[in-house]
Amino acid sequence: MSVGREGRLSAWIERFAAHFAEEGIPLIGGRILGYLLVCQPTERTAAELSQELEASSGSISTNLKFLVNAGLVTKRTRRGRQAAQYRIDEKRWADLVQRKLDALVSVRELTESGMRLMSGDPERALRLRAVNELYTWLATELPPLWERRPSPSTR
Amino acid sequence: MSVGREGRLSAWIERFAAHFAEEGIPLIGGRILGYLLVCQPTERTAAELSQELEASSGSISTNLKFLVNAGLVTKRTRRGRQAAQYRIDEKRWADLVQRKLDALVSVRELTESGMRLMSGDPERALRLRAVNELYTWLATELPPLWERRPSPSTR
DNA sequence: CCTTGGCTTCGGTCAACACTGAAGCCATAG
């Protein structure tokens, strides 16, 4: 008994969501992201997501709000009391990655301020200095690298 | 009434711990790291940490075990039933950062396997493809950059 | 004005986890 394409896709969505759950994105939020990346057609209403992902309407609503707010999902409203359509905004995925890199680099501010507190006692500052140098290197290398990132290929 | 150097340092330790708490390191674990980065002398026993950081012996024990296991802290035992000494191993800090970068890059495996599931339907794969390209770029750029990282300056 | 569909809000439940403090466990010294 083999699992069909859709079955394999939902297993993939589950792995996808699991990964981001480890990074703090709620499981249902991750499922929405994974699903919206591969569904056909590309747009879904909240009710459809609720049914497809077997999640309560409340959870879908909360997580969609979060994802729309993060810019990863776009809400399209239509006239005539029709349900809003949600779709992924894959171009904004870079923002997500950038936030990760920023968080990493931002530790430097901590180590720098720590170094300032220790000025006048270089011996004692040795350990912090080693850590500070690592983050200083990251802070000088990562942002320029990120700027050189190629724009996504069209088609 | 000004706050002394030690007072400012413990405020710094608290900010330090708060940052890493957001990344999933327990608050007390973060305090231990911050404290061991700046304390003088550089080595402390579990009992001393417990007193300095006002944390229970159990919490200190659990977190030290975690940090030693992660390689960030080194345990030094001495003969004669003396308390073990703990000190930071600042050189291992790079491991921590590397794990972060690896986690980021590893998303590529997810997007790649998703792309494979969508082969034969390029139209439908468009959204995932854009995301995949981003992670592919990261996977080709970050590891080499990391290798070029300078070794910490000695003194 | 009332109904209807559809999202959002909110109280409640459940699980996970950090933290505590006391009990347990060793290895050495007496």
Add this chain to the structure above:
DNA sequence: CTATGGCTTCAGTGTTGACCGAAGCCAAGG
């Protein structure tokens, strides 16, 4: 062999946060 100091383990507590589902709210249509 017993006492002692010192870490580790463990059961219990409190908190946090995801999730559910029912109630609420809103806009358009009847």
